[in-house]
Amino acid sequence: MRKLLFAVVSLMSAFTLGQVTPDDARKMLEEGNARYVSTNFKAKDFRQARSEQVKGQKPYAIILTCSDSRVPPELIFDEGPGQVFVIRVAGNVVDEVVLGSIEYAAEHLNAQLLLVLGHSACGAVKATVEGGEFGKNIGSLVERISPAVEKIKAKNSDKNLIIPLAIEENVEVQSAAALHNSHILEELRAEGKFKILGGIYSIETGEVQIFEPALKLETKSSSKQEHGKKEVEKKETEKKEKSHDKPKPHESKANGASANYDVNKDKKITNTVFTDGEHFCLQVSSWKNRSKAESVANKYRKLYDGVFIMPFIDAVSHKTWYRVRIGYFTTQKEAEDFAASIE
Numbered sequence: 001m002r003k004l005l006f007a008v009v010s011l012m013s014a015f016t017l018g019q020v021t022p023d024d025a026r027k028m029l030e031e032g033n034a035r036y037v038s039t040n041f042k043a044k045d046f047r048q049a050r051s052e053q054v055k056g057q058k059p060y061a062i063i064l065t066c067s068d069s070r071v072p073p074e075l076i077f078d079e080g081p082g083q084v085f086v087i088r089v090a091g092n093v094v095d096e097v098v099l100g101s102i103e104y105a106a107e108h109l110n111a112q113l114l115l116v117l118g119h120s121a122c123g124a125v126k127a128t129v130e131g132g133e134f135g136k137n138i139g140s141l142v143e144r145i146s147p148a149v150e151k152i153k154a155k156n157s158d159k160n161l162i163i164p165l166a167i168e169e170n171v172e173v174q175s176a177a178a179l180h181n182s183h184i185l186e187e188l189r190a191e192g193k194f195k196i197l198g199g200i201y202s203i204e205t206g207e208v209q210i211f212e213p214a215l216k217l218e219t220k221s222s223s224k225q226e227h228g229k230k231e232v233e234k235k236e237t238e239k240k241e242k243s244h245d246k247p248k249p250h251e252s253k254a255n256g257a258s259a260n261y262d263v264n265k266d267k268k269i270t271n272t273v274f275t276d277g278e279h280f281c282l283q284v285s286s287w288k289n290r291s292k293a294e295s296v297a298n299k300y301r302k303l304y305d306g307v308f309i310m311p312f313i314d315a316v317s318h319k320t321w322y323r324v325r326i327g328y329f330t331t332q333k334e335a336e337d338f339a340a341s342i343e
């Protein structure tokens with residue numbers, strides 16, 4: 001038994017020291033989390049692992065997560081020392097220091113992916129949503145979480161929805177901030193050698209839902225010129241909207257409160273055009289299960305650009321659903337024509 005255990009541990013070390021791809025790394029995290037959820041932990045020989053680690057470290061994944069004591073990365077992914085490169089900061093925010101650590105692990109330690117991991121009931125996001133007086137240091141954390149919170153607040157009035165949606169949006173914002181502020185990550189990713197993924201850890205179930213963030217360039221890191229262009233486009237869209245005869249489908253129409261998704265079904269086909277006031281996008285379907293939405297999105301990603309997943313909480317079932325959308329179109333007609341072309 002001991003011999004077998006030794007062999008398994010050696011094999012695992014060889015695997016992590018060998019050629020792990022970004023997809024392998026994702027799979028390893030997902031499998032580790034499944035073991036944690038089922039409490040069927042893998043055998044670990046810490047003593048043997050330590051002698052391997054004297055030679056150096058080769059973590060397969062970088063995990064940026066919140067400092068919350070209920071979210072211990074090595075445990076929730078059932079890993080021992082040397083496997084994951086962990087950076088923890090309240091609200092899992094990205095700044096220069098955090099990004100320096102990420103770049104070090106990506107470039108020098110050959111880690112294959114960055115997982116930006118938020119979690120349910122995040123106190124840092126909650127504090128940002130609720131606002132109030134913050135000192136300089138906590139204030140600088142809040143400042144970095146604010147863009148996600150403001151974006152969600154602008155679209156939702158239901159207080160119960162804002163915090164969970166802001167937690168997900170914060171993962172999107174921080175993932176994009178990591179990528180677009182690092183030439184090293186951009187290059188590695190462009191070469192297919194590195195992936196940036198988002199995740200939400202549920203304190204309740206122990207489950208981590210891993211997803212591909214949109215990695216959209218945020219206004220903050222966009223050039224002024226680009227920002228100006230966006231503003232012009234926005235005004236043009238507004239003008240078009242006003243002059244358009246047809247009633248416009250509004251974001252709020254499918255935003256939970258009136259969506260009323262069938263709790264007994266896993267999937268809802270919509271094929272509807274939505275607008276956030278800036279762009280038009282085609283909602284293909286909605287899924288109860290994030291990974292199913294992900295596989296549908298991946299299918300479309302092979303054919304079209306701008307395929308993304310939008311989580312939302314249905315007000316009736318209080319469950320999170322994941323919309324698969326294709327965007328962005330500048331007019332509703334363009335989006336409708338596109339919908340007809342993929343039928």
Ligand SMILES: [Zn+2]
Pocket residue numbers: 066067068090091119121122123124125
């Ligand atoms: Zn937190």
